Amino acid sequence: MTWTPGDREEPSAQTGPALEAAVAAAGQRAAAGRKALEHLALLLADVGANGDHDLGRAALRALARSPKLVVRLDERTRQMLWYSSDQSTAPLARLVAGLSPPTVNPLAVALASTHGDGRVRERAVLSMLDEPDPDLVPFLVLRTGDWVRQVRDRARAGLALLLADDPATYLPAAMPMALLVDARPRGGFAANQVTAALLSAPPAVRRVVGASGSVAQRRLVVEMEVVQRRLRIDDLVALAESETDVRIRSLAAEAACREAVWTERLPILRRLAGNRRPDVRAIALIGLLRLGERAEVATRLDDSASLVRAIARAAARRVGTDARAHYRAAVTGPAPTPGAVLGFGESVSETDAPLLNRLLTHPVAAIRAAAVRGLRQLDAVETSQVMPLLTDPSPSVVREATTALRPVAATLPAELPWRLLAGARVELRRAGYRLLGREPVPVRLRAALLLAVDRDAGLSRRGRADVTGLVRDASRTTWRRTPLPALDVTSEQHADLLVLARRATPALGEEVSDLLTAWLAGPPVTVRAG
The missing domain is CATH 1.25.10 (Leucine-rich Repeat Variant)
Structure with missing residues (x-):
């Protein structure tokens, strides 16, 4: 089964693989906003309070694959669940009441370690150490940076002992989370412990840790191997x-x-x-x-x-x-190379720039791209010569032409970026969007909303990120009961933004869409007559 918010099945009706899939899917949705994360926490609480160890283990395995999700759960569950008066959080109360061996579920221990009461978190840490379990180690690592000294000290002592006694079992489980929280206040202890454990670990353990996990984990392993000259x-x-x-x-x-x-x-x-x-x-x-x-x-x-x-x-x-003479000869010769053209732009003065103009129509795309970059480096870009390259057959040439023309985008025909943004080729739409990047906020918002629903995944991701940034910047500039900053738009532009916002709602997610709707609604918008 696939669990969706608002459709919480009884935990007993789920199998281990199905629950893992449900947690993974819910975890992906949790990145979209707080409500999805709350639904995920409630699902986990249902399973933890139910007491089914197999289902709890399946859920922990799914969580272990995403340390960032574990961190978000730890940060948010106190605000959204433990301190909530909603009756739907009753499983959490049963979970805490049953936090005693032998009835405790490993998932219940993990969730209890996120409780707002330090005494409950301390009990959860003690449960983790009474029956050590690699699946619980990421939650133990989080508690080594706890703001309550008693909780923090117990977790630190326990983690140090686990890593010293059995690094083969607990080092791979602790390292991803330890590296993730290293930069947090009080987070350096866990990173220092896994580093020390890695230095003294047997070669087989180091190979296992280095062959799996995140890039940060592999970097640390290789650094240790090089430092130790192994x-x-x-x-x-x-x-x-x-x-x-x-x-x-x-x-x-x-x-x-x-x-x-x-x-x-x-x-x-x-x-x-x-x-x-x-x-x-x-x-x-x-x-x-x-x-x-x-x-x-x-x-x-x-x-x-x-x-x-x-x-x-x-x-x-x-x-x-004489490098300059070498580059001049190469650029004016019958067979220039991209490297020579780029080196020419890095070495000569602006007076030599005209030598690159003839290469803007060279049959080799790499030469055309290098010529545009060279002119940009020499600050000798002529708009009339470079603008036709915005529709060049080569994506690399389009990219270089866009970069060269961005500083003078205001001098280009006003409809050109929008025409590019509506183009059939990905690189043309990207070029149009980049040329609009220095326009006023309403223009950038419209372009980002168009890009958010682009059929290309990369462009869509960029559009969503930029809409999110614009909306959150607007919401942060206001105080609690003051209106959001006004958008200076005409009536037609306002209507257009509303249509685009509604179309982009599924892509933006609930939280961003709500903020955008509030920004565009009624009084917060300054509407000018067309």
Whole structure:
């Protein structure tokens, strides 16, 4: 079954997999607003008070997959449930009353740890420690930052003992939540404990923790391995070549190149200098410079990455190569490369900018895009020449043209951004929206409402985020009983915004839609005659 707000089935009618699916679905909806989160908490309270350990375990497994959802539940349940006078919260009272072995449900313990009464939270922490359970560890980690000292001290002592006694079981369960709350007040204790446990954990445990979990978790594991020098240079090279996360990849590349410089292993540096990742190439070229291979590094003047080109120009100066002359020859030659065109824009003065104008119609899209970027870097963009590229067949050219024209968007034809926003291609709609990004609030609100229902998921997500930002900014600028800031619009524009707001309601979610409706309703809006 799939549970939906307002349709709460008896917990006994649910199976474990169905409940996991219901919690996962409710958790996704909980991001939309407080009411969805309240429905999720009530569902969990029903299961916890029912005493079915299997269902409680299924719900905990579903929660464990989303530490952020656990944090939101902990933050909101006190306000929405424990202190509520609604009779629908009766399961919560039964849950607290039954917080004693052997009848206690693990899910009941987890929910009780979010109670507003510190004594109840302390009882929940004691229950967690009496019968340790990896599924409850995320809730225990939260209590290590509790504002009540007694609760905090018990949770901290318990977490430290669990990690010391059985890191293989409890470290993978504690690490995601510990890293998530590290920046919170009193949240650093848990992060320090998992770091200490990771340093002393057996290699098998470190491999398990490093192979799963969030990017932050993998970063910490690799950092510890590098700091402790537990990885061989071949392992570091392999990690630098295969890793997708830029921080992990750069960390491995730096360690590998440092070792290669110390041991003068040029083949490794040259191998990494040919890597497809710009950050790895840059690190390897610095290693080659340290070993005196300046001439070799200077051959990378036309690299596609700006940092690599900058390193190559520094090397070229040391060996007496004129980088500007090299770039002028490349740009005016029969076969310019994108890297050479970009390097030209980074090196010459504005007086040389006309050399790029002829490349705006080059048959290769990458050259056209590089020419537009070069003109922008030289502050030599001519609107009449770049504006036709807003409808270029290449998305990269459209993106560069949009970036170049945004500072002068007010000088463009007024209908152009809206025409682009209604275009069939994703990159055209994105360009139109970006060109409207510096317009007054009513214009930006209309554009964001149009984008919120876009058929492209990325554009729709951006539109929803911008509508949310505009609405919340407006609501924060007022005090409790004062009207929301006025929207200076005509009657026709006001009617148009109302239609767009109604159409976007399913995409925006209940909370944002309510705020938007209040903003657009009646007195808060200054309506001018058309």
